[in-house]
Amino acid sequence: xxxxxxxxxxxxxxPPTVPLVEIVNGNLYKLKTGAQxxxxxxxxxxxxxxxxxxSVYYHYRKRCLADSLKQSWITFLKSHKKKN
Numbered sequence: 001x002x003x004x005x006x007x008x009x010x011x012x013x014x015p016p017t018v019p020l021v022e023i024v025n026g027n028l029y030k031l032k033t034g035a036q037x038x039x040x041x042x043x044x045x046x047x048x049x050x051x052x053x054x055s056v057y058y059h060y061r062k063r064c065l066a067d068s069l070k071q072s073w074i075t076f077l078k079s080h081k082k083k084n
Contacts, residue, residue: 007072013062016055022046026056027069 004021016023026045030037040053063069 002076007063008066008068013058016051016059018046018049018051023051023056023059026051027060030056030060 004024007020007024022045026040026042029035029045030040037053037057040056042050042053042056045056060069
């Protein structure tokens with residue numbers, strides 16, 4: 001996934017126990033489908049270890065408060081706009 005390298009690593013909080021790409025996929029699934037956080041199919045989104053929906057929301061909220069998710073998404077969109 002191309003957006004994962006654009007997301008800065010956090011200095012505070014708990015490190016994720018699953019790959020960051022799986023957490024981002026969970027966040028994108030929620031945003032795309034509009035599902036409620038507690039309705040995320042976490043067993044389908046994660047391969048080996050899986051997080052609870054609370055943990056997926058924790059990582060999403062932490063990145064939103066730091067504005068890193070928005071900035072990485074804008075950078076991603078700008079880089080793909082130049083290719084067209």
